[in-house]
Amino acid sequence: MQFSSSTPFEAACISGEINPSLLELKYLKHLDLSINCFEGKVIPKFIGSFKNLRYLNLSASGFGGRVPHELGNLSTLGYLDLNNYREIWVNTSDDISHYSIVVLTYDLHVDRLDWLSGLSSLQYLDMGSVNLSTAADWLLSIKMLPSILNLQLSYCQLPNISTSRPHVNLTSLSTLDLSGNKLGPQIPTWVFNNSRLVSLDLHYNSFQYPFPATLGNHCNLQTLNLQENHFNGEINRFKESFKGCIMSNLEDLYLGGNGLSVFNVSSNWVPPFQLTYFIMDDCELGPQFPPWLQTQKQLSYLSLSNASMSNTISSIFQILPSNITYLDLSSNRLKGSIPLSICQMKDLMYLSFSNNQLTHEIPQCLWDLQYLETMDLEHNFLSGGILNSKSNFSQLTSLHLSKNKLSGELPPSMKNCRMLITLDLGENKFSGSIPKWIGENLTSLMFLILRSNMFMGNIPPQLSLLSKLQVLDLSQNNLSGKIPESFGNFSAMAIANKTKENIFSGGQVGYLESIWVLWKGSLYEYSSTISLVININLSGNDLHGEIPKGITHLFGLQSLNLSKNHLMGIIPEDISDIRWLESLDLSWNRLSGMIPHTLSYITSLNHLNLSYNNFSGRIPSGRQLDTIKDSSIYTGNPLLCGPPLLKQCPGDETHCGSQLVLGGEGAEDELVIQLLFISMAPGFVVGFWVVCGILLFKRSWRLAYYHFFDDMGNRLYVVIARKVANFKKNEG
Structure with a gap:
């Protein structure tokens, strides 16, 4: 085996072949090769020869091919993890945030699972993301595991089986995860034959009603995840399946993404459970906030996004307990001002009220919540400003306040937000100059969006100190001066062909980051692909001077918008x-000169706008430019000529109504032809003097030259004379 170090993740990553000499460890009980880089190599068969092995973890290691049946020889094995999903979590060097890297996976698969019957001691089995599509015997094989307690078969492409198999008895199971297999539409009844289940995850399976009545017998169930199925209609139909003792121990309930409608219970209903997690996004709970939630004293995680609620937000905080750490009420129709009582949630880490109808100012005390990591209040009608606070904003990593009516200058206290990775203040009325401390202090920023405000003055060159910055949007402000030459120093923008990573804000708990980016004239939301977005937008300002040459050093840049300025x-x-x-x-x-033909070398270019400048000369063509021929790209440049404009260039010739343009690939080919003609003249002169100059100044060469041609002339005369004589003789 060897260590790979081509990327930070791979710095301690084992690759290569696994040596059979490992078998010399005859008494080995614990073998963990997880999170490595075996690059599709087959799991060695000899691993099945460790007679004393109790624990085997080969997850997220890049193994491929068929899972060897020899693993069935490990009769003492109690723990087997073959999970093939490779999402590696990486903390930033300063532990401010973390991100996940989804590394290339290989086709790890099984042809059948009967070999599992040899694992008589197995209690934990995780084969998540292993391809089981051809293992028609998977359920019967699982049934042969007498000691199994925890079974994880998520995203395995499980072949569908009969929904009713009364003889399937998995009574020992406490945890069952069959998520992501699309086993619907009907839930198999055997899933609920075990009343000992503590955790059941069936999300993303396309299940529909009817829901098995036996669910009510699961008195030990603590976690139930039924998200992203098709349990649409009134939630009361779903509630009927809960009759029995199921609710007594239930703590985590996930019902989001089902299109469920009104939970019609009386206002004084007291549920028999105490939830800690409750997720019911994209369901029609409204118009009123569920009053029964006031009985949930242990609730810490609440997500009711897009739930058709239209309460005043102050009434909601009369219901919610103060120990909430995660609160998402986004995309509803909540009204009123954010109440001061929100500041009683001392442990709040995530807050999203985005896409509502909230008004008035942001409470000052909200900035003093010491554990708050993400604040998303975008797309409301909030007014006022960000007040200068004594708080050091020590934990804040993501701040979204765009599309409000906020105003004033950015307070100096914000310089203490050293952990911020996203600062989105776009589409407000913030004014003053862009503080230089953004570049000097907020060194973790990856996404800085200040578009459509009233900022003025020069762009501070200190922004180039933001080595992690990927998105810079200062468009639609009143900024003046020159574009700093130091903008070529954005380190993260100089990295081409980046790897897809999930960017998470939050130091202790990770929340998938998302931003809205102005791209090709339209706004797009990026979340799972956010790490691939590299964008600079300085349009709609009063900038002058030249385009800094340093910008061409940003090799990974995907979008550059400098339009509607006064650049020369x-x-x-x-x-x-x-x-x-x-x-x-x-x-x-006010750009001028010829459009560089090198634009045709940018093979990714698919959107180009050079209109309303002072460019001159022939419009270049060829290669990539031939794929985006549109005359509007060059409109408003009176000195430009050539296709796709109708205006011909000087020297173009027309014959029979058609235009004859020299060259095969536009200006580049025409230049080559012009250089050819230009080089012919000096070439002729040099060739002439190489021959004639020598004959003129060297007498011996001149005499030899003349004798040679005299001799050749005499020989030619004799040959012709003979031919003529023979011809006359034959004619006579």
């Missing part, structure tokens, strides 16, 4: 160094 000079010739550039908008400026 030329487009840098090295613009083609930004190989991954997809969108380039330089319209409505």
Whole structure:
């Protein structure tokens, strides 16, 4: 085996072959090779020869091919983890945030599972994301595990089986995860034959009604996840299946993504359970906030996004307990001002009231919540400003306040938000200059969005100190001066072809980050692909000067928008160094000179706007530029000529009503032809003097030259004379 170190994750990653000499460890009981880089290599068969092995973990290691049946020889094995999903969690160097890397997985599969019958001591089995599509015997094989307690078969492409198998007896199971297999539409009745279940996860299976009545017999059930199925209609139909003792121990209930409608219970209903987690997104709970939630004294995680609620938000905080740590009430129709009572939630870490109808100011005390990591209040009608606070904002990693009516300057106290990775204040009325401390202090920023405000003054060059910055949007403000030359120093933007990572905000608990990015004239939300977005937008300001050449060093940049400014000079010739550039908008400026033909080398370019400038000369063509031929790209440049404009360039010739343009690939080919003609003249002169110059100044060569041609002339005369004589003789 060897260690790989091509990426930070792989710095301690084992790869290569597993040596059979490992068998010399005859008394080995615990073998953990998880989270490594075996790059599709087959799990060695000899692992099945460890007679004393109790624990085997090969998860997330990049194994591929068929799972060897020899693993069935491990009769003493109690724990087997073959989970093939490779999501590696990585903390940032400063522990401010963390992200996950979904690493390339390989086709790890089984042809059958009868070998499981040899694992008589097995209590824990995780084969998540292992391809079991051909294992028609999977359920019968699982049945042969007499000691199994925890069974994880998520996203395994399980073949569907009969929904009613009364003889299937898995009474020992306490945890069952069959999520992500699309086993619907009907839930198999055998799933509920075991009243000992503590945790049941059936999310994303396309299940529909009817729901088995035997669910009510699961008195020990603590976690039930039925998200992302098709249990639509009135939730009371679902509630009927809960009759019995199921609710007595239930703590975590996930019903989101089902399209369930009104939970019609009386206002004084007291449920028999005490939930800690309750998720019911995308369901029609409203219009009123569920009053029975006031009985849930242990509730810490509540997500009711897009639940059709239209209460005043102050009434909700009369119901909720103060020990909430996660609160998501986004995308409803909540009204009124955020009450001061929210600050009684001292342990609050995540808060989202986005896409509601909230008004008035943000409570000052909200900034003083010491554990708050994510605050999302975007798309409301909030007013006032961000008040200067004595708090150090020590934990805040994600702040979304866009699309409100907030105003004023950014307070100096915000410089203490050293853990921020996202600062989105777009589409408000913030004013003053952009503080230089953003670049000096907020060094963890990855996404800085200040578009559509009233900021003025120069762009502080200190922003280039943000080495992790991937998205910079300062568009639609009143900024002036030049674009800092130091903008070529954004380290994260210089990385081309980045790896897809899930970016999470929050130091203790991770929340998947998302942002809205202005891309090709439209707003798009990015979440799971956020790590791939690299964007600079400075459009709609009063910037002047030239385009900094340093920007061409941002090799990973995907979108550059400098439109609607007063920029002058030329487009840098090295613009083609930004190989991954997809969108380039330089319209409505004062740029001049010829459009560089190197633009045609940017193979990713699919959106280009150079209109309303002072460009001149022939429009380049060829390669990538031939795929985006649109005359509107060049409109408003009176000195431009050539296709796709109708205006011909000087020297173009027309014959029979058609235009004859020299060259095969536009300006580049025409230049080659012009250089050919230009080089012919000096070539002729040099060739002439190489021959004639020598004959003129060297007498011996000149005499030999003349004698040679005299001799050749005499020989030619004799040959012709003979031919003529023979011809006359034959004619006579």
